[in-house]
Amino acid sequence: MKGVYEMSSLQEMKIAADGQNRPKTPIYLDYQATTPTDPRVVEAMLPYFTTHFGNPHSRNHSFGWEAEQGVEKARAQVASIIGADEKEIIFTSGATESNNLAIKGVAHFYKGKKNHVITVVTEHKCVLDSCRHLELEGFEVTYLPVQQNGLIDLEKLKAAIRPDTCIVSVMAVNNEIGVIQPLAEIGKICRAAKVYFHTDAAQAVGKIPLNVEEMNIDMMSISGHKLYGPKGVGALYVRRKPRVRLEALIHGGGQERGMRSGTLPTPLCVGLGEACAIAQREMGAEAERLKALRDRFYDKIREQLPEVYLNGDLESRIPGNLNLSFAYVEGEGLMMGIKDLAVSSGSACTSASLEPSYVLRALGVEEELAHTSLRIGLGRFTTEQDVDYAVEHIVQSVQRLRSMSPLWEMAQEGIDIKSIQWAEH
Amino acid sequence: MAYSEKLIEHYENPRNVGTLDKGDTSVGTGLVGAPACGDVMKLQIKVGPDGRIEDAKFKTFGCGSAIASSSLATEWVKGKTLDEAEQIKNTMIAQHLSLPPVKIHCSVLAEDAIKAAIRDYREKHGNRPAEQAAE
Ligand SMILES: Cc1ncc(COP(=O)(O)O)c(C=O)c1O
Ligand code: FES
Numbered sequence: 001m002k003g004v005y006e007m008s009s010l011q012e013m014k015i016a017a018d019g020q021n022r023p024k025t026p027i028y029l030d031y032q033a034t035t036p037t038d039p040r041v042v043e044a045m046l047p048y049f050t051t052h053f054g055n056p057h058s059r060n061h062s063f064g065w066e067a068e069q070g071v072e073k074a075r076a077q078v079a080s081i082i083g084a085d086e087k088e089i090i091f092t093s094g095a096t097e098s099n100n101l102a103i104k105g106v107a108h109f110y111k112g113k114k115n116h117v118i119t120v121v122t123e124h125k126c127v128l129d130s131c132r133h134l135e136l137e138g139f140e141v142t143y144l145p146v147q148q149n150g151l152i153d154l155e156k157l158k159a160a161i162r163p164d165t166c167i168v169s170v171m172a173v174n175n176e177i178g179v180i181q182p183l184a185e186i187g188k189i190c191r192a193a194k195v196y197f198h199t200d201a202a203q204a205v206g207k208i209p210l211n212v213e214e215m216n217i218d219m220m221s222i223s224g225h226k227l228y229g230p231k232g233v234g235a236l237y238v239r240r241k242p243r244v245r246l247e248a249l250i251h252g253g254g255q256e257r258g259m260r261s262g263t264l265p266t267p268l269c270v271g272l273g274e275a276c277a278i279a280q281r282e283m284g285a286e287a288e289r290l291k292a293l294r295d296r297f298y299d300k301i302r303e304q305l306p307e308v309y310l311n312g313d314l315e316s317r318i319p320g321n322l323n324l325s326f327a328y329v330e331g332e333g334l335m336m337g338i339k340d341l342a343v344s345s346g347s348a349c350t351s352a353s354l355e356p357s358y359v360l361r362a363l364g365v366e367e368e369l370a371h372t373s374l375r376i377g378l379g380r381f382t383t384e385q386d387v388d389y390a391v392e393h394i395v396q397s398v399q400r401l402r403s404m405s406p407l408w409e410m411a412q413e414g415i416d417i418k419s420i421q422w423a424e425h
Numbered sequence: 426m427a428y429s430e431k432l433i434e435h436y437e438n439p440r441n442v443g444t445l446d447k448g449d450t451s452v453g454t455g456l457v458g459a460p461a462c463g464d465v466m467k468l469q470i471k472v473g474p475d476g477r478i479e480d481a482k483f484k485t486f487g488c489g490s491a492i493a494s495s496s497l498a499t500e501w502v503k504g505k506t507l508d509e510a511e512q513i514k515n516t517m518i519a520q521h522l523s524l525p526p527v528k529i530h531c532s533v534l535a536e537d538a539i540k541a542a543i544r545d546y547r548e549k550h551g552n553r554p555a556e557q558a559a560e
Contacts, residue, residue, distance in 0.1 A: 328486060336488070368460035407465055417460055422460065
């Protein structure tokens with residue numbers, strides 16, 4: 001194993017638990033939902049709960065100074081992974097808050113002068129809902145469509161920008177299909193048009209190289225728990241030159257340059273910082289390892305199963321994501337057959353709404369195929385054994401469910417399921 | 426979501442998966458649901474000379490609850506006359522499998538599938554009573 005990559009303690013534990021080379025189950029394959037906190041991150045956090053428990057804003061004694069040092073080191077670590085200055089990092093409770101602060105904050109600051117916002121139909125709910133909220137307040141929002149591969153059309157973006165546009169918000173990496181938007185190109189367009197460019201990078205930081213200077217990014221949302229840090233902490237990068245003006249959402253003691261009041265949660269900030277530092281060090285090798293695992297997964301599935309469709313672009317995609325439609329097999333029914341695997345489904349049945357994934361629908365994936373999709377997320381603690389075990393079980397389950405599927409039967413008989421008058425309900 | 430043991434048992438060992446000959450006059454076929462909604466059930470019954478359902482088969486595209494509901498439905502209709510089978514209500518299926526509220530529609534679909542199969546059989550026989558039809 002030595003020389004290929006450093007095995008983490010979790011990987012070692014998993015293999016030690018079963019000398020048979022069989023992975024420990026259940027297997028976690030939902031790294032886009034959240035990630036486990038890296039044990040090294042937990043270790044870095046622990047002293048800040050007990051010995052260095054001071055209020056980082058206390059200026060009068062060493063307890064405060066120690067805590068402040070921890071926070072400021074973390075701030076520098078977060079800044080470093082995105083090529084920013086530490087003064088440009090604001091700690092928040094997570095990407096949801098960062099997105100709210102960026103979008104509403106800028107819009108509110110410019111209200112009356114600039115009333116137009118641009119975003120994309122496949123954004124995370126917290127971006128879309130922030131924009132809906134702005135619409136209720138009288139702002140106008142353009143929701144850019146995406147192409148079949150999940151990427152925006154840059155010409156459509158250019159055409160959508162108006163003199164009264166205050167902010168363009170385009171996510172770096174999509175949480176369902178893992179596709180990477182052309183950030184540098186978007187940044188260039190926004191800079192030329194003198195419009196702020198915000199990107200929700202919750203799924204991107206630590207996964208792909210990001211640089212706010214090279215990409216002309218003015219604001220960037222970061223989430224701790226997507227990059228092996230703790231839950232409940234995130235950050236917003238806010239550019240200082242040229243300065244981004246925004247109105248705070250949370251008022252109080254004036255911490256974080258007045259943009260986000262409240263006592264900073266020292267251990268969480270330290271954890272986010274450490275998570276960024278680890279990711280920055282290991283990103284290159286880890287991306288290669290994950291890409292090899294991802295390709296192994298996808299190739300083995302395709303070798304054994306016909307009619308499996310990849311949702312979203314393969315090239316412009318983070319290495320740890322696959323989103324596959326297994327035609328003629330409903331996603332939730334499939335998940336029940338692979339109980340040992342923690343994955344998620346774009347099928348309606350898993351959500352309360354009974355509507356299939358809006359992201360897949362936005363790509364133009366037909367509803368019947370959207371119902372058959374699984375999101376498979378690979379990450380830092382995924383092993384080759386995990387992948388092989390998962391593939392084997394998915395293949396078996398899909399084969400069994402297809403043999404029970406009336407749609408599969410019709411397809412085999414050459415009946416076009418679109419020719420049938422279905423009673424939609 | 427936590428599912429009942431009975432439901433999981435039906436999902437893992439579904440009864441009567443398969444297909445009967447649609448063209449056979451003693452067979453009635455029901456096809457309900459829609460692929461776009463994420464659930465399609467095909468349920469078939471074969472009616473014997475005594476007017477009782479002697480065989481039933483299903484195929485289902487849907488969640489585990491839909492598969493279990495249709496499996497249970499085929500088990501329940503066997504040995505019943507058409508009039509008796511028509512009395513099977515979705516609430517009985519839902520109760521037997523302890524379906525959570527969001528899954529009630531899966532049992533509704535199973536009831537619809539039974540009714541559709543019976544209707545198809547009756548239509549094939551000009552809506553005459555089963556005894557006379559199966560000469
Ligand atoms: C793309 C994206 N944005 C925002 C969020 C929300 O992040 P958080 O859980 O840190 O609020 C998530 C995670 O669910 C996400 O995937
Ligand atoms: S088939 Fe969709 S919820 Fe059961």
